[in-house]
């Protein structure tokens with residue numbers, strides 16, 4: 001199975017958000033410089049970027065316009081919408097199940113955003129976690145959010161200065177609570193895990209000095225979502241947006257932290273008697289299937305089955321024979337600057353008995 005790997009960034013805010021500052025052309029310049037293929041924009045309660053003609057191919061970048069529904073808690077990223085579905089300012093008490101359903105009724109899909117966001121007192125950022133886990137019908141959830149992870153490092157002013165100067169050195173990976181919840185959910189149904197940036201380029205103040213958090217060119221190599229397609233994109237905006245959204249819906253993607261080494265080229269496949277599947281796919285296991293994990297560089301690999309460690313190895317490639325059904329996904333850590341750092345988080349392959 002040869003898949004095309006497109007480098008995407010999901011969840012970012014432009015000047016169309018009340019708390020964003022960067023005009024879209026400026027974001028596109030930064031994305032081009034950083035080698036991004038696809039941007040999934042999520043301004044608050046608006047699809048204005050699309051109305052003003054920015055959606056589609058823009059000089060080598062495919063821009064897809066979604067919406068972030070962001071009341072006090074339970075932020076939700078919606079894509080594939082004909083119109084913006086909910087305005088948190090006008091309907092602050094709308095229950096999350098109501099906007100999840102509205103997104104589905106509009107033919108769209110949605111992702112629970114930064115579910116374990118904790119905020120930071122230092123920059124007067126409140127906490128914005130997901131609190132209502134009784135909901136159903138969402139497509140997936142953020143498993144690693146740059147802003148959540150980075151803000152967790154801001155425990156004192158000196159650390160804040162260092163962490164602002166070198167954000168990549170301070171990222172610690174997805175919260176274990178987020179991964180544990182995701183693993184529980186995927187044992188019931190497909191729940192797609194995405195990476196989030198949630199950058200606004202907003203001005204914050206430290207010692208009364210205004211600090212942009214962050215100019216986009218500084219963070220586009222941090223948390224990315226690689227989207228896998230069977231056929232290369234055609235250059236035709238409508239078709240290509242549909243292809244990307246289909247892959248997103250099916251979980252044909254992995255999340256990575258590309259600052260030290262791009263994860264492009266990572267692959268996870270499962271094969272039995274000529275049948276082959278990859279992440280996001282379902283597989284009927286007859287006797288024994290061969291799982292192959294291949295990385296662009298040697299790394300510490302963990303294969304997770306139903307939320308538990310199934311096997312681990314430090315290698316560039318591993319082969320594992322699977323004889324049992326389960327939900328299998330891969331994590332990999334890359335050694336950089338003297339320590340192993342979280343690098344790749346795949347979506348699962350869902351393995352069933354006949």
Ligand SMILES: [Zn+2]
Pocket residue numbers: 068070075113114128
């Ligand atoms: Zn949010």
Ligand SMILES: [Zn+2]
Pocket residue numbers: 011013042068198
């Ligand atoms: Zn946001």
